């Protein structure tokens with residue numbers, strides 16, 4: 368075999384943009400050439416030199432990767448193996464350009480793609496990354512997922528996109544289950560191996576030259592692990608470069624890998640053909656018995672019980688492996704594929720409206736397919752309506768009626784705000800991981816996502832509101848002076864739901880766990896209820912605290928309801944009572960409504976600002 372090392376300088380000097388020199392092969396004609404006019408169809412050899420990675424945690428600086436060098440060829444499957452904590456994922460993330468040097472982490476070294484320094488262009492345009500967790504929406508089908516990605520990642524006509532979806536479904540052997548729900552622990556769906564194939568399919572949608580995968584077989588039985596590896600080998604056979612971290616492969620799976628990179632405590636201890644690894648370790652005095660899985664054997668000999676207190680024996684073994692590798696390793700970058708100079712390519716980006724429309728379409732699908740959530744929401748609205756109607760069954764007359772009506776109206780102010788807030792938090796956390804992944808990948812922007820969420824919320828708020836409103840309003844006989852009274856009441860209720868949802872978005876976007884979001888929204892909304900005008904009269908709130916009445920949605924909703932109810936009120940009242948004056952506000956209907964609109968708008972703008980800030984921080 369011919370060992371060679373090609374510097375980026377050499378490649379730049381290459382006259383025909385062909386970076387591979389004649390010395391690569393016995394003759395140029397043996398190379399597999401690029402398909403004509405297909406810019407995406409590049410064969411990419413990734414190599415990395417002297418990569419060091421340091422990270423700080425709890426005041427300690429750790430040297431995670433120690434002068435790691437290596438390469439991955441097009442048409443080959445490179446498996447990165449090593450004990451837990453050896454640095455496999457760190458290396459993969461660095462190669463995928465997912466690690467930035469900063470306060471807590473520092474990375475040195477160079478990465479080249481076909482000889483060109485990856486700092487000079489964005490390697491992620493050529494590479495796809497499949498995370499260890501399957502980040503998918505459980506209520507969609509594999510076809511839904513692929514079609515969504517096809518729309519946002521692929522140029523061309525709809526027919527061409529659909530043809531690509533079919534091609535990938537067939538390639539990955541998931542056409543048979545393409546219309547089944549993906550599922551999760553609550554919803555019965557496709558198997559773990561099939562989910563992993565959907566994740567790979569999603570990445571194939573952008574025709575990547577390199578596919579990087581973080582432990583794609585973890586959690587799968589040996590049969591399914593074999594299926595996933597076979598499918599990846601099929602992709603390698605098309606000239607793609609496959610780099611994958613692998614945890615405990617079976618012997619059957621192990622022998623399928625073309626190349627192996629073994630890490631121990633951040634050091635490379637073997638990098639070369641997988642089938643030659645047995646011989647290599649045998650020569651060092653560590654002969655893997657015939658009937659033993661080499662992957663298990665290597666893990667055993669490389670195992671370190673406690674990396675903070677390495678024993679002498681462990682250190683001796685580690686030194687032997689590291690030094691032997693340094694002395695004996697011969698770099699073999701020969702490949703049968705034509706390697707051309709890479710340059711920055713423009714990824715396909717549809718305009719905002721396409722992003723928005725596709726997100727909206729997906730939200731409609733997820734809402735329609737999530738029948739349980741839909742039924743639950745409707746049942747809740749119905750039950751709350753019936754409960755309030757039963758509790759306030761007899762409103763009475765005079766001052767008693769005022770007290771009861773205030774009570775029922777205040778409950779109808781609290782419920783939609785709390786309900787809107789809670790439902791948004793629950794919904795957002797169900798899809799948060801998917802949103803963040805897709806946004807990080809640049810599939811769509813925060814604006815398209817936020818707008819689509821706000822639009823999809825609308826029909827639900829109208830339906831949920833009408834159920835509760837009709838039951839309560841008519842069974843209790845609230846003000847029916849004319850038809851507009853009910854409509855105003857209904858609109859205020861819908862706006863209250865919308866405002867509550869806005870609060871839900873703020874807390875959802877602020878916190879990374881659903882528990883923290885619920886706790887925070889309770890801490891904020893609960894005290895705000897006290898300033899709504901029913902518990903403590905506005906006039907008796909100290910002046911220095913009165914500003915809170917402007918930012919509490921409960922007050923604006925309650926004011927809107929009460930003005931609507933008590934103007935043209937037809938209940939008997941013995942005393943000279945004026946319920947509105949008593950509450951501390953005028954009979955101007957517009958005040959409550961305008962207050963609510965302004966507050967809802969501010970809340971949504973704040974939510975969007977937080978989302979934008981969070982997503983921008985993540986991307987950078």
Ligand SMILES: Nc1ncnc2c1ncn2[C@@H]1O[C@H](COP(=O)(O)OP(=O)(O)OP(=O)(O)O)[C@@H](O)[C@H]1O
Nearest residue numbers: 422423424431450451452453454455456457458472
């Ligand atoms: N940003 C970071 N901050 C602190 N420690 C880190 C960071 N990145 C990696 N590490 C530490 O570096 C070591 C290697 O991590 P890495 O995830 O790369 O290992 P791994 O071989 O993939 O392990 P596993 O197989 O368990 O996933 C671990 O001890 C990990 O805790």
